[in-house]
Amino acid sequence: MIEEMRLRDLGVIAEAHLAIGPGFTAVTGETGAGKTMVVTGLGLLMGNRADSGAVRQGAAQAAVEGVWIVPGNGPVAERVREAGGELDAFGEPDAAGTQLAELHISRTLTAEGRSRAAVGGRQAPAGVLVDLAEQLVVVHGQSEQIRLRSAVAQRHALDRFGGPAVRDALAAYQGAFAQWRATALDAEQLRADADARAAEAAQLRVALAEIEELAPEDDEDAALAARAERLGNVEELRVAASTAREALSSELSDEPDATARLAEARRTLERFDDDPALAALGEQLSELGFRVSEIAVELSAYLADLDTAGPYELEAVNERRAALATIARKHGPTLADVLGLQRDGAVRLIELDGDDERIVELESAAARLAEALDAAAQRLTAERVAAAARLGAAVTEELHSLAMPDATLTVEVTDADPSTEGRDEVAFLLSPHVGAAPRSVSKGASGGELSRVMLAIEVVIAAGDPVPTFVFDEVDAGVGGAAAIEIGRRLARLAEASQVIVVTHLAQVAAFANNHLSVVKTSDGSVTASSVRRLEGADREAEMARLLSGLADSESALTHARELLELAHSDR
Numbered sequence: 001m002i003e004e005m006r007l008r009d010l011g012v013i014a015e016a017h018l019a020i021g022p023g024f025t026a027v028t029g030e031t032g033a034g035k036t037m038v039v040t041g042l043g044l045l046m047g048n049r050a051d052s053g054a055v056r057q058g059a060a061q062a063a064v065e066g067v068w069i070v071p072g073n074g075p076v077a078e079r080v081r082e083a084g085g086e087l088d089a090f091g092e093p094d095a096a097g098t099q100l101a102e103l104h105i106s107r108t109l110t111a112e113g114r115s116r117a118a119v120g121g122r123q124a125p126a127g128v129l130v131d132l133a134e135q136l137v138v139v140h141g142q143s144e145q146i147r148l149r150s151a152v153a154q155r156h157a158l159d160r161f162g163g164p165a166v167r168d169a170l171a172a173y174q175g176a177f178a179q180w181r182a183t184a185l186d187a188e189q190l191r192a193d194a195d196a197r198a199a200e201a202a203q204l205r206v207a208l209a210e211i212e213e214l215a216p217e218d219d220e221d222a223a224l225a226a227r228a229e230r231l232g233n234v235e236e237l238r239v240a241a242s243t244a245r246e247a248l249s250s251e252l253s254d255e256p257d258a259t260a261r262l263a264e265a266r267r268t269l270e271r272f273d274d275d276p277a278l279a280a281l282g283e284q285l286s287e288l289g290f291r292v293s294e295i296a297v298e299l300s301a302y303l304a305d306l307d308t309a310g311p312y313e314l315e316a317v318n319e320r321r322a323a324l325a326t327i328a329r330k331h332g333p334t335l336a337d338v339l340g341l342q343r344d345g346a347v348r349l350i351e352l353d354g355d356d357e358r359i360v361e362l363e364s365a366a367a368r369l370a371e372a373l374d375a376a377a378q379r380l381t382a383e384r385v386a387a388a389a390r391l392g393a394a395v396t397e398e399l400h401s402l403a404m405p406d407a408t409l410t411v412e413v414t415d416a417d418p419s420t421e422g423r424d425e426v427a428f429l430l431s432p433h434v435g436a437a438p439r440s441v442s443k444g445a446s447g448g449e450l451s452r453v454m455l456a457i458e459v460v461i462a463a464g465d466p467v468p469t470f471v472f473d474e475v476d477a478g479v480g481g482a483a484a485i486e487i488g489r490r491l492a493r494l495a496e497a498s499q500v501i502v503v504t505h506l507a508q509v510a511a512f513a514n515n516h517l518s519v520v521k522t523s524d525g526s527v528t529a530s531s532v533r534r535l536e537g538a539d540r541e542a543e544m545a546r547l548l549s550g551l552a553d554s555e556s557a558l559t560h561a562r563e564l565l566e567l568a569h570s571d572r
Contacts, residue, residue: 047129085120
């Protein structure tokens, strides 16, 4: 329930505070005073698209703030917390343990067209407002009347009325439909792609055969590159290794090498073995001599390897490198990619070669799922047909109370092409008087009749599926007199279970409200500004008289206004 709303610089409204509260709130005012801005402001809080044209002339920005009373736990609270917002709890939990809390929502709109929203004290995208609005408010206006003419909206209304039985049947159908469609599409896709997948399999076989024949190894290209560089510089490498070996252990020169000098140094120190320090150093020299000898041997082995490696090996290495480069260009672009293709390609080939079996399996599964889908569709249709009979009877009874005593609403459920919503087409057929053939409300209902049909549907549905807040923007358009009184009565009845906010120009409707707000227009000759005030007592009677006759001080109109208010009061 929306507790209050503040508007600033929205349309012609300079600043207004709307204390709404529970029950039935009527919003009235002169034409052009800005009544619709109340609905516009509420729409902004619901995430509607921001229009910079709604900013009051001369103002930099418009602002709307709303305070909702919501359960401290539940879908609304969870969505607020997901967005980073907070709720302000108040009072004590009720008998069911429900803790009520205040939810603050705001929206600002600049003259340049930028908008900003905040939920629970935290900035949030407009999408969060849309999510919350689905849980908090249902808005009805002329656009909604147009929407009610569509088969989709009529089916949705029937499903709402059908309650858990239809909801569960629809959920089961949608689950079965999703499974069937996914499986059928997979089979269809495999058949459609059969030629392409066969070509892929043939190409993959050729590629795998080429890779298997070459048998590349991990990092083989890098190893071969290093080997080729070594073989290409063999003479320089031989000179360097020979020089190093001669310095360590000479076979050609009579000059003492490193091995000989280390041995001489060791022998010199051996004469002083009784000195611990020199003895330790002698041991280190001995170990160093052994290590030098080992290095000399390794250098000799390296030279021997160089002597065996010749131009023939270099040619073979280069040929192998060229073969690896070719296969990398063809199936790579790197050797690692080639090895990956070899590893994964076999699995992919098994998958491609199993297409025929897979298609048979999928088509068989699709046939089984189609049977389950058909059963789910039949169940859904049966639930909708049963709900349609109940809805038609209940709405017809409501229409009789809305000054349409001879009207009959029939809810027809017929076969339709399968979709995610079932195999049913729903049509609301209205027979406005005895002997009239039932016609679709999209064709046979006037604006005033459609308003009453829409109201009757909401009253009936709200009995089993209440909505926290209903907003009606001139839902009484095209009606008057006795019909308007009955609309007021039914709105008051709806307000017993939900909060109802009505923008109206009819005194017969406003009379039934327990909270009457008036949008008042003032002008200084250059700028028009409006504000909102609550009407009680004589002020309310004067506004009712103005709505009835255009004359707020007409005694006859005032008398009529008092009669209407007394009538409405006696109905409560």
